[in-house]
Amino acid sequence: MAARNCPECGGLVASTINVCPHCGYQLESAFNTDNVTNDSPRGASRGENPYNSIAWSIISLIFCWPFGLVSIIYCLKSDSSWCSGDDFSARHYGKTSILWAKIPLWILLGILCFVFLIAILSVTFS
Numbered sequence: 001m002a003a004r005n006c007p008e009c010g011g012l013v014a015s016t017i018n019v020c021p022h023c024g025y026q027l028e029s030a031f032n033t034d035n036v037t038n039d040s041p042r043g044a045s046r047g048e049n050p051y052n053s054i055a056w057s058i059i060s061l062i063f064c065w066p067f068g069l070v071s072i073i074y075c076l077k078s079d080s081s082w083c084s085g086d087d088f089s090a091r092h093y094g095k096t097s098i099l100w101a102k103i104p105l106w107i108l109l110g111i112l113c114f115v116f117l118i119a120i121l122s123v124t125f126s
Contacts, residue, residue: 049082051094056101064104071100 002015004027011022018028057075061068074097081089 046082046085049079049090049094051078051082051090053078053094053098053101056098060101060104063108067100067104071097074100 003012004015005011006013006020006022006025006027008025009020009023011020013020013022013027018026020027052075054072054075057068057071060071074093078090078093078097081087081093
């Protein structure tokens with residue numbers, strides 16, 4: 001017996017049932033695929049990936065491209081996992097992407113603080 005997902009609530013429904021037992025949605029018309037073509041890409045109905053951090057990745061790419069490239073790779077893995085329906089992996093890759101994106105920004109901030117401290121000390125003791 002094949003199973004399918006309800007388009008209304010996403011619950012698992014046996015193919016022999018015409019009404020979703022979870023939400024009461026009428027499945028007969030929803031799964032009538034006689035003359036229907038699906039032109040949408042896989043996972044398009046899921047919407048935008050909430051774990052995507054492409055902005056942080058691009059900012060990181062500007063300051064330190066090796067870290068930025070790693071961040072973009074993890075961002076793409078997050079999108080791929082999100083489209084395939086794997087929320088856990090999408091969240092993991094999204095957090096890893098943000099981590100790799102923020103490392104060069106923290107390094108840059110540390111260098112700027114160090115230079116600022118040296119400048120203040122040189123003015124104070126000269």
